[in-house]
Amino acid sequence: MSYGAAIEEGSAGSLMVVERTLIVQLNPALTDSAVRRLRDVVGSTLEAQQLRALVINMASVDMMDSYLTRCIRDLAVSARLMGVPTIVCGVQPAVADTLVEMGMDLGDVRTTLNLDSALRLVKQSRRARS
Amino acid sequence: MPSDARAKSAASGDLLEQVMDVLRRYVSSTTASSAVVMARRRTSSASERLDRAQLREILPSIDRSLRLFMADPKRVDECIKALEVLSCSKAEGGPSSTIVAVKVEQDVVRVRNEARELAVALGFSLTGRTRLATAVSELARNIVQYAGEGEIELKAVIPSGLEVTARDRGPGILNLDEIMTGNYRSKLGMGLGLRGVKQLADAFEVNTGAGKGTTVTFVLRVQ
Known part of the structure; x- marks a missing residue:
């Protein structure tokens, strides 16, 4: 298991690589520039380390507004374009409720209840392919 | 508290009842009223109705009582903040x-x-x-x-x-x-x-x- 560096002061979260899966743990109180930095770092990490899956854990994020929602979706879609399947997990119930009420969602991005189920899904789909 | 009673207290604008509403979210009814009664006795604000100035005056005393009964100081702060909001409502031109x-x-x-x-x-x-x-x-x-x-x-x-x-x-x-x-x-x-x-x-x-x-x-x- 190797740990990536936290992404700087006022950071958007931390990165961790487990079995060639990049896990992004997002912080609460995200600023826009932290989210932008995160997008850059995630993209280059996926490429540099030849990773096979991306999991974005939203469990500590206490609100998602339209900007953050779009950023997460863009991140997932661009990782998929790179051939890296992406799962978003751990969206809090109140956050999900607010997104629905505002008429937003994550499009066709895969989502799971928590990190455990996300990692299980990664394994399953890997087995299915091999 | 039943919703009809809440609606009534809102409609009559009874500050004391609103204060009790807030307190009851944090402590039992009995604790809530004893905290208020004690605080009012100390500051001799004994009239039937409670106004916002009096509420501001008794807040420190309520704060002390709550700290005796509540384990989590953060929750006490939260409750006191809610009471502060009540004590400076727009109705009296306060800084709400x-x-x-x-x-x-x-x-x-x-x-x-x-x-x-x-x-x-x-x-x-x-x-x-x-x-x-x-x-x-x-x-x-x-x-x-x-x-x-x-x-x-x-x-x-x-x-x-x-x-x-x-x-x-x-x-x-x-x-x-x-x-x-x-x-x-x-x-x-x-x-x-x-x-x-x-x-x-x-x-x-x-x-x-x-x-x-x-x-x-x-x-x-x-x-």
């Missing part, structure tokens, strides 16, 4: 509103947290707080991105909810109709921000025009 200047993106986080704290004080549920923080975040981001600077005013509407006003002197929103019908996608967001705020809010109003700046007001009831 907070104005946060919004200019850089850290301000977006700041005003969001400010709103969340106030919502806790007013008794919003987790879902209510999340909706509020999200709506405030949308408006604050719009100010930073489109107007450069402005302010957000958070005003407690006792006992029913919170009124939020975002003001800026930016370029104004030229395609408001298009945005509100959801046919617009901005480069920066999903084009759904302002419309999303409307969907979340119990009341919503936009005043804008080319060169006039923009004022968005919305109300969220305690939920």
Whole structure:
């Protein structure tokens, strides 16, 4: 298991690589520039380390507004374009409720209840392919 | 407390009853009334009705009593903050509103947290707080991105909810109709921000025009 560096002061979260899966743990109180930095770092990490899956854990994020929602979706879609399947997990119930009420969602991005189920899904789909 | 009783206390504007409402969210009914009775005895505010000045006077004493009965000091602070909000309601021209200047993106986080704290004080549920923080975040981001600077005013509407006003002197929103019908996608967001705020809010109003700046007001009831 190797740990990536936290992404700087006022950071958007931390990165961790487990079995060639990049896990992004997002912080609460995200600023826009932290989210932008995160997008850059995630993209280059996926490429540099030849990773096979991306999991974005939203469990500590206490609100998602339209900007953050779009950023997460863009991140997932661009990782998929790179051939890296992406799962978003751990969206809090109140956050999900607010997104629905505002008429937003994550499009066709895969989502799971928590990190455990996300990692299980990664394994399953890997087995299915091999 | 049953909802009809709550409605009654709201309608009659009985401050004492509102104070008890807040306290009962944190301690038992008995503890709540003894804290209030003791505090009033100490400050000799013995008249039948409680006014806001008296409430401000007895707050330190209530604070001390709560600390005896509640294990979590954070919850005590939260409760006292809720009572402070009651003690300076708009009805008496008190400083019931907070104005946060919004200019850089850290301000977006700041005003969001400010709103969340106030919502806790007013008794919003987790879902209510999340909706509020999200709506405030949308408006604050719009100010930073489109107007450069402005302010957000958070005003407690006792006992029913919170009124939020975002003001800026930016370029104004030229395609408001298009945005509100959801046919617009901005480069920066999903084009759904302002419309999303409307969907979340119990009341919503936009005043804008080319060169006039923009004022968005919305109300969220305690939920």
